[in-house]
Amino acid sequence: xxxxxxxxxxxxxxxxxxxxxxxxxxxxxxxxxxxxxxxxxxxxxxxxxxxxxxxxxxxxxxxxxxxxxxxxxxxxxxxxxxxxxxxxxxxxxxxxxxxxxxxxxxxxxxxxxxxxxxxxxxxxxxxxxxxxxxxxxxxxxxxxxxxxxxxxxxxxxxxxxxxxxxxxxxxxxxxxxxxxxxxxxxxxxxxxxxxxxxxxxxxxxxxxxxxxxxxxxxxxxxx
Numbered sequence: 001x002x003x004x005x006x007x008x009x010x011x012x013x014x015x016x017x018x019x020x021x022x023x024x025x026x027x028x029x030x031x032x033x034x035x036x037x038x039x040x041x042x043x044x045x046x047x048x049x050x051x052x053x054x055x056x057x058x059x060x061x062x063x064x065x066x067x068x069x070x071x072x073x074x075x076x077x078x079x080x081x082x083x084x085x086x087x088x089x090x091x092x093x094x095x096x097x098x099x100x101x102x103x104x105x106x107x108x109x110x111x112x113x114x115x116x117x118x119x120x121x122x123x124x125x126x127x128x129x130x131x132x133x134x135x136x137x138x139x140x141x142x143x144x145x146x147x148x149x150x151x152x153x154x155x156x157x158x159x160x161x162x163x164x165x166x167x168x169x170x171x172x173x174x175x176x177x178x179x180x181x182x183x184x185x186x187x188x189x190x191x192x193x194x195x196x197x198x199x200x201x202x203x204x205x206x207x208x209x210x211x212x213x214x215x216x217x218x219x220x221x222x223x
Contacts, residue, residue, distance in 0.1 A: 006218055008165040009102050010154045013112035015170035018122055019090040021191040027080035037064035049173055052138035053115050078115050091126050094211035103131040105215040110135040111154040113144045134158045146173040151181035166218050171195060175202040184221040186213060
């Protein structure tokens with residue numbers, strides 16, 4: 001990927017800027033239970049990882065044998081997430097300060113599997129919205145991660161080339177999506193420790209905390 005400088009950084013949301021894995025799991029599990037569904041492995045978080053809401057709502061409807069439409073599954077789960085975030089928004093320590101710092105040096109975008117309503121709520125209530133020039137939900141493309149389209153669209157909306165952009169991800173599918181789109185990649189600690197080795201193999205750079213991502217660290221992916 002020949003380029004002389006990094007001009008943009010594109011963040012994932014869940015597991016990078018917010019510590020949301022447990023909340024999604026609780027909301028889905030409680031929703032399925034209230035609707036009389038039956039639960040099977042994998043965990044809700046593993047089932048949803050990277051996928052857009054059309055994909056995961058259909059999966060839950062069929063797998064959990066829910067007597068409702070996939071759209072109703074989607075709406076019910078998203079409503080539960082929004083209600084939870086209104087009570088408490090689980091921002092990652094240092095996330096706001098890191099984004100604020102990087103926005104002084106790069107264009108900043110977001111490429112997330114979360115639905116648009118959830119993205120907008122997190123950015124507004126978390127004080128992050130002013131720093132993002134472009135945001136893309138996987139609901140706005142045909143497929144979620146590891147398909148690269150969410151990152152392709154993020155770069156297009158930012159007006160930058162993928163080769164001059166860095167993605168910040170916590171999960172293997174997110175790293176695959178970013179790399180397939182042509183971005184450089186930085187991995188933060190994964191929600192599931194078992195993914196650490198795969199992240200190390202996929203990422204151009206790994207850090208042990210989002211607060212380690214400074215402008216100098218971002219630029220170092222080219223070295």
